[in-house]
Each structure stands twice: as structure tokens, then as C-alpha cells.
Amino acid sequence: MRKSCPRCSNPVQLAALGAVAAEDGPLKVSVTGMPAAKCAKGHASPFDNEFMVWLIHALKDHAGTLAAAEEKGLVFKKYVCACGGELAGKPERRQAFPLELAPEGAPAFKGEIDAPLYKCGGCGKEMLRSRRSVQGHVAQAIASLNDAAGFPHSA
Numbered sequence: 001m002r003k004s005c006p007r008c009s010n011p012v013q014l015a016a017l018g019a020v021a022a023e024d025g026p027l028k029v030s031v032t033g034m035p036a037a038k039c040a041k042g043h044a045s046p047f048d049n050e051f052m053v054w055l056i057h058a059l060k061d062h063a064g065t066l067a068a069a070e071e072k073g074l075v076f077k078k079y080v081c082a083c084g085g086e087l088a089g090k091p092e093r094r095q096a097f098p099l100e101l102a103p104e105g106a107p108a109f110k111g112e113i114d115a116p117l118y119k120c121g122g123c124g125k126e127m128l129r130s131r132r133s134v135q136g137h138v139a140q141a142i143a144s145l146n147d148a149a150g151f152p153h154s155a
């Protein structure tokens with residue numbers, strides 16, 4: 001846990017933030033109750049130096065568990081379902097995938113990744129285009145989430 005505010009050096013206390021959301025490309029990320037170090041002046045910063053990196057890994061891992069097609073082709077990308085069918089070119093709908101986030105040293109909080117699902121032309125199942133198509137946007141979405149939470153850039 002951080003001891004002092006990176007902006008004004010006043011002592012900080014652990015606090016839970018309200019709903020914060022950010023997006024990058026097709027990916028939306030939102031969190032509720034995210035822990036933060038807050039000083040008496042109301043400056044917020046990550047409660048721990050490793051926290052934002054931890055959050056990126058936790059969300060990438062979560063995206064890795066979702067149903068997804070396999071990306072094929074070097075120039076013209078194809079997204080192929082396990083049944084051998086190809087996904088539709090346009091997304092069918094968006095879906096939110098909630099998860100419980102439990103960082104070490106702070107209370108657990110709720111997160112959600114929201115991504116477009118594509119329908120397989122073969123079996124009709126809906127899935128992500130590829131895991132990489134979501135995971136590749138997580139770090140930038142968290143950089144925006146950092147700003148949306150009012151956290152400083154280097155803390």
C-alpha cells in the first residue's frame with residue numbers, strides 16, 4: 001500500500017472508487033469499487049505500484065477464457081470456428097463478461113470486459129473474432145482507465 005500521495009505528498013488512505021470505464025478499439029473495460037490511494041485533497045492514485053500491471057494481466061487472462069475463433073491468413077484475415085465455419089464479417093451484438101478482481105492487499109472489486117461477438121456461419125455459435133483481437137487492446141484500455149480514474153501517469 002502506498003504511503004503518500006504522489007501529487008502532494010500528504011498521507012493517503014485506501015478508498016474504493018465508483019464506476020470507471022474506458023475503451024480502446026472494440027474493447028470496453030469497466031470497474032466498480034476499484035481500490036485507490038486517496039489523500040485529504042482528493043487526489044487518487046493506484047494503491048500499489050504494481051496494481052495497474054496486475055489489472056492488465058487479470059483482464060488479459062479473463063479474455064483468454066472466452067469462446068473465440070482462430071485467426072488465419074497473413075494478408076486476408078479469416079476467423080475460423082472450431083467447427084471449421086467462418087465468422088460473419090460484421091458483429092452480431094456486444095456482450096459484457098463480468099469478473100471478480102481480487103488484488104493482493106486490497107478488497108476485491110467488480111470488473112467487466114465488453115466486446116463484440118461474431119456468429120459462426122457453420123454452427124451459429126457466437127464468439128470473439130480471436131482472443132488476440134481483445135487482448136491486444138487491454139493495455140491501452142487500462143491506460144485510458146488510469147486517466148478516467150484520475151490517477152497520475154507515473155506513480
Ligand SMILES: [Zn+2]
Pocket residue numbers: 005006007008009010039040041042043
Ligand atoms: Zn494529494
Ligand SMILES: [Zn+2]
Pocket residue numbers: 081082083084085120121122123124125
Ligand atoms: Zn462454428
